[in-house]
Every structure is written in C-alpha cells, then in structure tokens.
Amino acid sequence: MLRNVSSMGKFAFSSIIITAFVIMAMLECFNLAHIYSNYQNNISNLKEFFILQEKESIRKEVYETTSKIQSDYDRQYKNFIDAIKHKTLNALNAAREFHKISSSRDEFIKKMREDVTSEDEGYFVYDLSATPFIQSEFHSTKNVSTVVSNIVYNHIDITTTTKKGRNFISHAIVYEPAGVVIGYAKNLDEFNENFTNKTRDYIRSLSNGDSYIFIIDRKNNKIVSGDSEEIQDSSFSLFDEKRRQALYKIGSATRGGNEAFIAYKWLKQDKTITEKISFIKDINLLDWSIGTGIYLDDMHNYLDKQKNIFYSDFGSKLILFTFYLLVVVAVLYMLAVSAKKRVVTSFTTFADFFNNQTDLKRLETDKIKFQELKDIASNINKILDEKDELLDTKNQIQLALNKYKNSLETSNIVFKFNEKNLITFANSAFCDLIGYAKNELIGKPIRSIFIKERNNSKIKEVNEAVLRKSEWEGVLKAQKKNGEICHIKANVVPIETTDAKSKLNFLCICQDLTTFMEHQELMRTELQDPLTKLPTRQMLINKLSKQQGQLFVANFDILKFRQINEYYGLDIGDMVLSEVANIVRKLTKDKNLELYKLESNNFAIVGDKKHWKNDDFYKFCEKAIEYFKTNSVIVENNKFYIDLAFGISSDMQIMTSAIAKEQAKDMNQQIVVFEDKKDELAHNVVLTRAIQKAIEEDKIVLYKQAVIDNSTNTVSKYECLVRMVDDTNNVVLPIDFLAAAKKSNLYKEVTKIVIEKAFAYFFRYQPNDR
Structure with missing residues (x-):
C-alpha cells in the first residue's frame, strides 16, 4: 500500500x-x-x-x-x-x-x-x-x-x-x-456666367490647404472650380490618365440627382499620389456636381504608428512572459517536492478509509477510525445535505420568478435590451404597439426605434443609466414601422442574467401615452392660434361666459383678403395675417384691451367698460382703421394697404358683434354698432326666419300674369311672379323679402322653388285655361 x-x-x-x-x-x-x-x-x-x-x-x-x-x-x-x-x-x-x-x-x-x-x-x-x-x-x-x-x-x-x-x-x-x-x-x-463666377469665388474662399470644395460640369466634362487656379475651367481630357478616369467616374456617379462616395488615388499639389475619399452630389443646377474629399494620409500614418507601438509592446510582453514562466516553474518545483511528502503521509490513512467505502452518496462516519477524517466526513455529509436543501429552495424560487416573469411579460408592454443597447426580447404587446414582428426587433438597436433627434437629451440619459447600471423613468417618442410617432412612458430596470455573453440586461416596462399626449396637444391648439399665437374663439367664449362685469366686443375682418390669397398664394396670405395681428397687438398693448383670432381673417378686440367708454372704444377702432389706411403692410417686398370692417357690441356676445360687422360690410361702412342698428338687424333676423319657415312649409307661391300683345289684343305669353305667404296668411311682395333672402343665402332656394313650380304649372297648362 x-x-x-x-x-x-x-x-x-x-x-x-x-x-x-x-x-x-x-x-x-x-x-x-x-x-x-x-x-x-x-x-x-x-x-x-x-x-x-x-x-x-x-x-x-x-x-x-x-x-x-x-x-x-x-x-x-x-x-x-x-x-x-x-x-x-x-x-x-x-x-x-x-x-x-x-x-x-x-x-x-x-x-x-x-x-x-x-x-x-x-x-x-x-x-x-x-x-x-x-x-x-x-x-x-x-x-x-x-x-x-x-x-x-x-x-x-x-x-x-x-x-x-x-x-x-x-x-x-x-x-x-x-x-x-x-x-x-x-x-x-x-446671368448663369455671373453666377458661376461668384460661386467659384465662394468655393475658393472655402478652400483650406488640402481641404477644398470642387465643382464638376458634367455636361461639358470640365472642372468649374478645384484646388488650384491652374485647373479652373479645365476639361477632363487635359489631365493624366488616372486622374481623368477618376473625374469621369465622379461625373457619372452623380447623374440623375444621385450622390455617392468614391474612393480613388489622386495627385496632390505636392506631386504625391495618395488615397482619397470624396463625396459628390448632383445639385440639380447647371448640370453641376459638387463635392469634396479627404486624403487618407493621416489615417495611414496613425495606423502605422499604432502598429509600431504594438510590435514593440508585444516583444516586451513575450520576453517578460518567458522570464515569468521560468520563475513559476522553479517555484512550482520546490512546492511540489514539499507537497509530495505531505500528500504521501496524509493520504495513506485516508486512502485506506475510502477503499473500504461502498456507498458514495453519504460517508459512513461510524466506520471511520480517525477523528480528523470523521470530522471531514461529517462536514462533507452536512455540505451535501445543505446542497440538496439549497437546490430545492432554488427550484422553488426559480418557479416563482418564472411565474412572475410570464405574468409581467403578458400583462404589460415589455421589451429587454443589453448593455450594447441591442433589443434581446420583446413581448407581443410591444410588437403590436411598434408594428414590427418579434424577429425584426431582436438584435435591433433601441436608437432605431427611439430616434435621438426626436428625444433630444433623453436617449443620453438612458445611456448614462445603462453605464451606471441604474434605473431610469421618463417619456420617449418612438417611431413605428409605418413611420407614425407614439409617446411611451418607459421604466427601465437593470436585471441580472445567466447569459455568458451579456450578464446584465435591462427590462423596459412601457405605457402608451399617445392618446393622452395628442389630447393635450389638441387642447393647446384649440386655445391658441398656431399662426398668430393669439388666443382663439374658444378662449373668448370662455372669457365671456366667466366675465362678471361688462365688456365691449369689436369683431373685425380684413376686407378683400380672399383676393390676397388667390393672387399671392396662401403662404403670403398667412404672412399678411400674422403681420396684421402683430400690428394690432402693438396698438392694443398697455391699453387694457385683449386681441383674439377667431377664424380665417376674422379677429376680435375686447375692452372692459371699467376702462373704456362707448365713444373712446369706437374712436380706438377708427384709429386702427386709419392706421392701416396710412401705413402699408410689407410682406416679401410686397406692399398691402389693408381695409378693415368693424362690428361693435356691448352685450358681451360674439354673435351680435359679428352681425354688426356683416352689416358694416353690406352697407360699405367702416364701423357699425349693434345697438345703433339693433331694430333693423332684429327685423332682418325675424324676416330671415320667416323666409326659412315659408320654404319648409311650401308657402313660396307663384302668380301667373298675362302679357297682352297690343297689336292683336291677345295674350302672347305669361310671366311668373313670386310671393311669400306669412303666418297670418298675408301675401308678402318680393320687394319686402328678396333682399333678406339674398343676404341669408336663401335666394338660391327661392329661385329653385320658382323654377320647379313654374315648370310644373306649365306642364299641366291647357290653352283653355287662359
């Protein structure tokens, strides 16, 4: 043994x-x-x-x-x-x-x-x-x-x-x-030659050493502007073969509105040939292509320097490794000699003990004769028991975590990304929101969805949170696959993983706020006119409904504004509206007056009766009209002399001031006060309603009147005369209601009824009916 x-x-x-x-x-x-x-x-x-x-x-x-x-x-x-x-x-x-x-x-x-x-x-x-x-x-x-x-x-x-x-x-x-x-x-x-010369001077002013802008005339195959005076207006054919090929390549790459990067070799001003990358773009002007380039000398010099540094460092590491290896081998030799003696002495008894063991699951400590080895065996058995308990606990925890994970990923909008900002997981709710399939999202950088230009500094904050391995919460703008933008509230939480490639992932729990944000934007645009930045009609209605005191309301239009739009275009029309709004805003500044933009070319000025009397408010409106008559509005080098028509009401009603304004326009007056024309305007309203009712109840009637031929003393033809029957069955003559019908846009309906009834009557007419 x-x-x-x-x-x-x-x-x-x-x-x-x-x-x-x-x-x-x-x-x-x-x-x-x-x-x-x-x-x-x-x-x-x-x-x-x-x-x-x-x-x-x-x-x-x-x-x-x-x-x-x-x-x-x-x-x-x-x-x-x-x-x-x-x-x-x-x-x-x-x-x-x-x-x-x-x-x-x-x-x-x-x-x-x-x-x-x-x-x-x-x-x-x-x-x-x-x-x-x-x-x-x-x-x-x-x-x-x-x-x-x-x-x-x-x-x-x-x-x-x-x-x-x-x-x-x-x-x-x-x-x-x-x-x-x-x-x-x-x-x-x-004109084109002068423009070419000026452009060449401008391009020449941008040149800086090896950095310069050049212009190629594709139609005539020549250089309009280049890196030196000698090649200005030079044809491609005057250059050597290599540069001539490069120039033709540049010219052909940008035909048809294209742009391209082109790599080629070029002879510099110091007569050295070097690699160059140029970007060329067709500017759709005079058959020109414009471009600039960069020489790659600096890059090659820098890479060569890095190469030399690496080989020098690599040689030093190789020598140091050889030295360390020899030292370690020597130390290991000495340690191994010492360990050999200890191992032979210690394991002789322990080897005999293990040679007698048949059950390898647990050590039988009662058969071991040495206390030290019994302690080792007891500890081994205890470790094995604790291991089994830990495995059971781990399995239970893992099962609970899996349930929580499945619940979280199915009930919320969720995706994961790693430390490289690449998406590693996306649940179906997130895919449905963004419009991408799951396989299209996996491996995709988050910046392709949460575009940096639309999120300003927020993407930077997310990146900083990733570097700190910390949580982040905020609202981001995401771009869907179809190009639409949605607003997402994102909660980013770091989570540990068992993935060897990326041990740290980030769980992002999302909430779609698009509808809420759109509602907020809609509310803002309803209360402020986007063109003039003035409060809107809705703001004026809110003010009038909450006002406790008495207000004047001056409703005014820009006359003949439609002609401005038709002749100069909508963009100029919008500029005129904005400029008029700015001028009236200055006229009302510090005068306890408020200016509102209602619709199209319609505005309103509101004054409190605590600060304004009837005559003073009327005179202010006159001054505003006079200002625009004596001062032109200049937009894009065009002068416009603006005429305004005002309707003033003191009963805090937009409608009455609008009625007065329309009366001013119909009567070709500058200002009409509703209270001055109240009876006349009220009569027009009542008459308009009567005409409408007569149309609805078929009380627009025709009278046949014979026309006598004096030479034969017989009826030669008939003419139709329109009448209206009122609620009391009185017949109203056209002189009393046609003017009101024209103003209220009911004249067309009356005319239609006359034509239909005339044709219906004469269709049934018999000669004996004379």
Whole structure:
C-alpha cells in the first residue's frame, strides 16, 4: 500500500509540474493570441471609424455648400426675373401714356421707339400676329412667334428662347388698347456666367490647404472650380490618365440627382499620389456636381504608428512572459517536492478509509477510525445535505420568478435590451404597439426605434443609466414601422442574467401615452392660434361666459383678403395675417384691451367698460382703421394697404358683434354698432326666419300674369311672379323679402322653388285655361 501511495505521490508530483507548465504556456499563448487579435480588430475598427467620421464630415460640408449655392441661385434668379418684369412694366406704363396722346399706331410706335426702346436693346413691341414693330436684338423671327404665341394664346408671360447658341429670358404683356405685345428680354447665359463666377469665388474662399470644395460640369466634362487656379475651367481630357478616369467616374456617379462616395488615388499639389475619399452630389443646377474629399494620409500614418507601438509592446510582453514562466516553474518545483511528502503521509490513512467505502452518496462516519477524517466526513455529509436543501429552495424560487416573469411579460408592454443597447426580447404587446414582428426587433438597436433627434437629451440619459447600471423613468417618442410617432412612458430596470455573453440586461416596462399626449396637444391648439399665437374663439367664449362685469366686443375682418390669397398664394396670405395681428397687438398693448383670432381673417378686440367708454372704444377702432389706411403692410417686398370692417357690441356676445360687422360690410361702412342698428338687424333676423319657415312649409307661391300683345289684343305669353305667404296668411311682395333672402343665402332656394313650380304649372297648362 505504501508503494502505491508513493507511486501516486510521484505521479502527482510529475503531473503537477507538467500540467502547470502546459497550462501556463497555453494561457500565455492564448493571451498573446488574444492581444494580437484585439490589435487587428482595433486597427480595423479605427480605420472604419476614421473613414466613417470623415465621410460624415465631408457629406455635411457638401450638403451645407449645396444648400447655400441653391439658395443663392434661387434668390438671384428671382431678382433677375423681377428686374425683367420691372422693365416690362416701365414700358407698359409708357405705352399707356403714349397711346393716350397718339393719333395713330405709327405715331404710337414711333414714340415708343424714341422714348423707351432707345434706352435698352432688350425692349420689344410686336403686334398680335407676331409682326415686329420694335424687335429686340435677342429675338430671331422664330423667337418672336414663340413669345407672342405664349402670351396671347397660352397666357404664359415668361419665355425662354435661344438665338445663335445663347439663351434669353423674355417677359411679355399684351396691351390690348393698342393691340400689341410689349416686353423685355435679357441674356440668361450672362446671368448663369455671373453666377458661376461668384460661386467659384465662394468655393475658393472655402478652400483650406488640402481641404477644398470642387465643382464638376458634367455636361461639358470640365472642372468649374478645384484646388488650384491652374485647373479652373479645365476639361477632363487635359489631365493624366488616372486622374481623368477618376473625374469621369465622379461625373457619372452623380447623374440623375444621385450622390455617392468614391474612393480613388489622386495627385496632390505636392506631386504625391495618395488615397482619397470624396463625396459628390448632383445639385440639380447647371448640370453641376459638387463635392469634396479627404486624403487618407493621416489615417495611414496613425495606423502605422499604432502598429509600431504594438510590435514593440508585444516583444516586451513575450520576453517578460518567458522570464515569468521560468520563475513559476522553479517555484512550482520546490512546492511540489514539499507537497509530495505531505500528500504521501496524509493520504495513506485516508486512502485506506475510502477503499473500504461502498456507498458514495453519504460517508459512513461510524466506520471511520480517525477523528480528523470523521470530522471531514461529517462536514462533507452536512455540505451535501445543505446542497440538496439549497437546490430545492432554488427550484422553488426559480418557479416563482418564472411565474412572475410570464405574468409581467403578458400583462404589460415589455421589451429587454443589453448593455450594447441591442433589443434581446420583446413581448407581443410591444410588437403590436411598434408594428414590427418579434424577429425584426431582436438584435435591433433601441436608437432605431427611439430616434435621438426626436428625444433630444433623453436617449443620453438612458445611456448614462445603462453605464451606471441604474434605473431610469421618463417619456420617449418612438417611431413605428409605418413611420407614425407614439409617446411611451418607459421604466427601465437593470436585471441580472445567466447569459455568458451579456450578464446584465435591462427590462423596459412601457405605457402608451399617445392618446393622452395628442389630447393635450389638441387642447393647446384649440386655445391658441398656431399662426398668430393669439388666443382663439374658444378662449373668448370662455372669457365671456366667466366675465362678471361688462365688456365691449369689436369683431373685425380684413376686407378683400380672399383676393390676397388667390393672387399671392396662401403662404403670403398667412404672412399678411400674422403681420396684421402683430400690428394690432402693438396698438392694443398697455391699453387694457385683449386681441383674439377667431377664424380665417376674422379677429376680435375686447375692452372692459371699467376702462373704456362707448365713444373712446369706437374712436380706438377708427384709429386702427386709419392706421392701416396710412401705413402699408410689407410682406416679401410686397406692399398691402389693408381695409378693415368693424362690428361693435356691448352685450358681451360674439354673435351680435359679428352681425354688426356683416352689416358694416353690406352697407360699405367702416364701423357699425349693434345697438345703433339693433331694430333693423332684429327685423332682418325675424324676416330671415320667416323666409326659412315659408320654404319648409311650401308657402313660396307663384302668380301667373298675362302679357297682352297690343297689336292683336291677345295674350302672347305669361310671366311668373313670386310671393311669400306669412303666418297670418298675408301675401308678402318680393320687394319686402328678396333682399333678406339674398343676404341669408336663401335666394338660391327661392329661385329653385320658382323654377320647379313654374315648370310644373306649365306642364299641366291647357290653352283653355287662359
């Protein structure tokens, strides 16, 4: 037995030394391999990160420059067209004056030629059949027909024409009293050339060393603006083969409104060839593509530096590992020699004891002869018993947790994500809310749903909570798969997992607040006009219903506002409304008056009778009208002289002030006070109701009146006369109710009844009924 134990000691000794050595060598090899793998990954990630950053930088630079160029072109082109129109209007005004004082068309044309067109060769005067009286030098015979045809038949006042390869813009107006077309033409190519030169100067001002913006003319295959004066307006064919290929590649990549990143080699100004990445975008203007690029020299230099640092560090670690390995082997050898002696002595008795054991489930302590080993056996048995108890408890806890987890995940809107902000779980309620299938969400970053631009600093707060492994609560905006936005109250809680890849997950319990937030926004928009930021009609109704004292209500409209919308467009109309609101707001400031926006072009001013008398409130409204008559409202270089119509009521009613305002508009007056016209307005209301009732009860009747032919003294035809029967069966003449029907929009109904009854009667009419 002792020989066997000794052999076991030798085997254990040898095994410990060899195993320790192999394990140390393998661990260090794995460590070095891991270091090298990390280095390769870091180099790859650094390269991707560097290129990604530079791409975003040059993309942003190109987008900003493109936006600036497009904006400048639109503004300058508008000014260019406006200048042409101004010239045409000058000529038209002159034509009107000359037409008044000219006795013939020839005299009229002569005056036009001497006074107007002599100043500028762009003016022209043609008759409506395209015969030129005064021909612009910018028009050929074909151009004349095109310009006249566009304005006379197609009502197109702006025409682009070409003469001798040059493009011109013409603006024409038909002056009907003289039967001529008057206009002005200007060279469009000169405008484009001036714009190109200005743009080139602007692009040149943005250049900084190796960083510069370039413009490619795809149509003519040339560089409009580049990194040096020598290549300005240079054709692609003037460059060497490699750069020529790169330029054609750039030009073709952006045709049709495209944009692209392109990698290629380029000759720098210092004559060195290096890799370059450029971002190019078609700006849909003059067949231009605009772009900029970045040389990758800095990236390669930085990566080479990192490579040198790594190899130097790697060599040092290899030498240090060899030294540590030798030291550890020596120490292990000495420890193994000492352990061998202790193991042989200690385990001889213990080995005999275990050789006599048959039940390995529990140690039989009563058969063990040594107290120390009995204690060890008792402790082992106790540990095994405690282990069984812990396993039972663990199974019960796990079962309860699983029930709680299933209950939580089925009764709430829930998803999980890991420390990398990747979604690891989503229950069906969350999938239904967002509109994605579960397999589409798993592995998806949370920022793709909770978009950073829509959540401002809240995503940053969530990320900070993730780093701190702490809880977070707040409201986030989520974007559904169909693009809709929903509001979610999120409670984020960190939870431990048994997943080896990600030991910490975050449970997010959600509540859909979309309906609540939409209701809040609806309430806000109902109480404040989004355009003028004034309180709305609902706010005025609330104030009038709660007011204890007496108020004046002045209801006013902007007259002919519909014409502004139709002629200048809705955007200009909105600007006029906003500007009028700002002016009236200033007029009412610090005067104990409140301004409200009711609807469309309708406003209301409310004054408290504690601060205002009848006459003073009336005079304030007059001053407001007079202000707009003497001061124009300027919007987008357009002057508007605004007329207002006021209706004033002192009975705290929106309706009565509105009735008074409509009366003012009908009577072509500036201001009508409801109390002054109360009886007349009340009569109109009563009469309107009577007409409505007569229509509903079929009391609009016709009278047949014969028309006698005096030559034959016979009835030649009949005319129909409309009448209304009131509640007392009195017949009301049309002179007493038709005017009210027109004002109350009932005239159309009355007319319809007359036509239907007339046709019905004459359908049944017989000649003997005369």
